[in-house]
Amino acid sequence: MKRDSRLSATLHVLLHMADRGAPMTSEELAACLHTNPVVVRRTMAGLRRAGLVRSGKGHGGGWTLARALEAITLGDVHRALGEPALIALGHRSETPQCLVEQAVNAALGEAFAEAEALLAGRFDRVRLSDLAADFSRRFDERRRTHARHDHAL
Amino acid sequence: MKRDSRLSATLHVLLHMADRGAPMTSEELAACLHTNPVVVRRTMAGLRRAGLVRSGKGHGGGWTLARALEAITLGDVHRALGEPALIALGHRSETPQCLVEQAVNAALGEAFAEAEALLAGRFDRVRLSDLAADFSRRFDERRRTHARHDHAL
């Protein structure tokens, strides 16, 4: 299965937007993702509709967060993206006549639903501010590592 | 994401094979799945290599189970199919330079791994005999329902 990376990409650019503080253009965000500005606009359109971000045209335009990082969960972003499927497996038929297939669907469906609920629940409990805090930790860590490096030179 | 239904299909035919007791041809199994015999052979090839089923050519040939239903778990079947991805989401880059992306990958990766472990663990605990028992329950239930129907006529 080819994996959907829109959630990953979107979280990435949202954190960059927060870090910047000023509007960022689709072109700048596309550079962060090594992709095309149109891909960014297309993906962000759902977030705009969901009220997570705002967009402005013309000079000084671009994308800005509409809420604080603390007020946006991964679940909010996932839903804004159209709530794409989390589980890569599916049934052969959703409404089978065959009793064997009904038994298979029941067993797999229960397992899928449980895993999906686990992921969705976790998404709802993680805020963008949590990711930003982890980024800061990594940033400080890198600074310490580089400082040691500099001393060694 | 288009969902992978090979696990679902394979469990379906394995139960039909167990129910039959005698070898079933790819053509017969394909009829159960409303698909093509070649699709069946292709999918079952992994199970043969894994020692879950045997195949015979010529007259009286076809597919048979190589183990009892109690000795095959959903996990066995999933691995025999090449262990396709369970989670439909992925990272944009597996080894990002960007610290922001590293933080995103860490958060998502942990969530993905947890959900994947939940599903895989569950697959390892469910045996084909469990599905067969559920099928029998459904079969009896339908017989009771149909009996009541007959009385009403």
Next chain:
DNA sequence: GTTTCATGTAACTTATACTGTTACTTGATC
């Protein structure tokens, strides 16, 4: 008010993986 800049969107192409189909080979049974 015209130019410039940036979003909004449609349309098309590409990439990828499952699925379906045809054609042919291999091997076992009658």
Next chain:
DNA sequence: GATCAAGTAACAGTATAAGTTACATGAAAC
């Protein structure tokens, strides 16, 4: 040897994410 069924290669179909081009819309700068 004829028939049957698996084994397999090769190719077409389908769906979706992703990338690209082109153009319209609207806001700010000059």
